[in-house]
Amino acid sequence: WLKEVPLYRGLWGKAGQQLVPDAIAEAPLMDSPFGIIAGGKGDGGGYNPILPGDDDGTVTVAETRLDGAADSLVVAATHGRITNHPQTIRAAVNFLEHGKFADPTRKPKKPRRKS
Numbered sequence: 001w002l003k004e005v006p007l008y009r010g011l012w013g014k015a016g017q018q019l020v021p022d023a024i025a026e027a028p029l030m031d032s033p034f035g036i037i038a039g040g041k042g043d044g045g046g047y048n049p050i051l052p053g054d055d056d057g058t059v060t061v062a063e064t065r066l067d068g069a070a071d072s073l074v075v076a077a078t079h080g081r082i083t084n085h086p087q088t089i090r091a092a093v094n095f096l097e098h099g100k101f102a103d104p105t106r107k108p109k110k111p112r113r114k115s
Helices: 006-018 021-026 086-098
Strands: 035-039 071-075
Touching: 035 086, 071 086
Parallel strands: 035 071
Antiparallel strands: none
């Protein structure tokens, strides 16, 4: 319903009109491997109490899901900070090199034992 509000239209312009559920549902899926990185707290509650479930303050993690994604990742970051987050950058490089966000060549750290 926001797309009809003049203030919304003025702030977000044409891109904002294209980011509505009807327009997104009509977008063609990519025919090359892709992954999805979403922001969220990872606690099921998210940053925005108005949004249901985990979110980055603007978009819910559930809204980022797309059929056909090779991998997905939730980064502990708000919407405006996802792109420059160190975890996002590492994950993107791993995806380009290995087709998944985790680096398969990196051995997981062993948990420390308490003495």
